[in-house]
Amino acid sequence: MVKIVKSTILEAPVEAVWAVLRDFNGHDQWHTVVADSQIERGQPSDKIGCVRRFHLADGAELREQLLMLSDIDMAFSYCLLDTPIPLLNYVAHVRLIPVTDGDMTFWHWESRFDTPPGREAELEKQVGEDIYEGGFRAVRDFMGLSSPSHGGGA
Amino acid sequence: MPRVFVSSVINAPAAKVWERVRDFNALPRWHPRIRESRIENGEPSDKIGCVRAFSLQNGDQLREKLLGLSDYDMFCTYAILESPMPLTNYIANLRLTPITDGDRTFAEWTAEFDCEDEAADDLVNGIGGNVFQGGFDALKRHFGG
Numbered sequence: 401m402v403k404i405v406k407s408t409i410l411e412a413p414v415e416a417v418w419a420v421l422r423d424f425n426g427h428d429q430w431h432t433v434v435a436d437s438q439i440e441r442g443q444p445s446d447k448i449g450c451v452r453r454f455h456l457a458d459g460a461e462l463r464e465q466l467l468m469l470s471d472i473d474m475a476f477s478y479c480l481l482d483t484p485i486p487l488l489n490y491v492a493h494v495r496l497i498p499v500t501d502g503d504m505t506f507w508h509w510e511s512r513f514d515t516p517p518g519r520e521a522e523l524e525k526q527v528g529e530d531i532y533e534g535g536f537r538a539v540r541d542f543m544g545l546s547s548p549s550h551g552g553g554a
Numbered sequence: 555m556p557r558v559f560v561s562s563v564i565n566a567p568a569a570k571v572w573e574r575v576r577d578f579n580a581l582p583r584w585h586p587r588i589r590e591s592r593i594e595n596g597e598p599s600d601k602i603g604c605v606r607a608f609s610l611q612n613g614d615q616l617r618e619k620l621l622g623l624s625d626y627d628m629f630c631t632y633a634i635l636e637s638p639m640p641l642t643n644y645i646a647n648l649r650l651t652p653i654t655d656g657d658r659t660f661a662e663w664t665a666e667f668d669c670e671d672e673a674a675d676d677l678v679n680g681i682g683g684n685v686f687q688g689g690f691d692a693l694k695r696h697f698g699g
Contacts, residue, residue, distance in 0.1 A: 408655035409563055497662065501562035501690060506660045508651065536655060 406532040430542035560686035566697035
């Protein structure tokens with residue numbers, strides 16, 4: 401089983417970041433790898449159990465189900481139902497925490513999944529770098545935020 | 555029940571920051587408000603249940619009991635046994651999480667306690683500002699940002 405944890409600091413208040421991330425169907429607005437997305441059966445995107453069906457830029461179709469969404473914790477969890485990429489038993493968790501020292505946001509994104517034997521490293525890199533770190537960059541761009549100042553902290 | 559929450563970004567890997575704060579008896583080494591500290595009964599400072607008796611720069615004396623310590627999750631939970639502050643049932647948690655983007659540290663310090671309603675604002679501001687943010691400021695200075 402592969403476990404991925406990626407985290408970053410966004411120089412924006414946590415409420416503003418949550419407003420972008422809480423829409424389970426909103427990732428095609430900001431993530432550069434997502435071409436289009438819709439919620440099946442016309443359900444609201446904050447209904448637990450709803451399924452988002454989306455396409456990547458290369459045409460691959462994926463379906464993911466919302467397992468948990470909490471406004472008080474600013475967190476959500478989801479799993480993959482169908483994917484041409486061999487990520488098995490994939491469950492991911494996204495969580496935002498306020499950085500009170502500077503009014504910024506800590507964004508934590510983690511997942512666990514199985515892969516076919518021998519493909520662990522390749523898929524870990526693909527998910528961790530293209531999806532998660534790429535997602536951090538994409539939301540920064542979407543919100544018009546500056547890149548992280550690794551030397552600065554707060 | 556009043557709650558204090560303070561969080562910060564420290565410009566050093568979480569393992570380095572944890573090394574500095576994990577010792578329950580090490581407050582005088584890293585927190586500028588603490589003058590001296592000892593663990594009662596000669597117990598090791600990572601024995602769950604051990605008590606630290608310490609004094610602040612202003613002379614105030616406190617005793618705190620270690621309730622939880624995890625090197626894996628990098629957190630420490632403790633309770634106040636005795637202090638000059640007008641509060642009871644005080645439990646605090648100091649937690650570090652790696653920021654993979656830049657290999658830095660996200661530090662959170664929370665506390666909950668009971669007190670008279672009139673005293674709540676002063677206690678929350680004092681603990682959050684002087685103790686928690688003061689500690690993070692010291693860590694940020696130590697680690698250069």
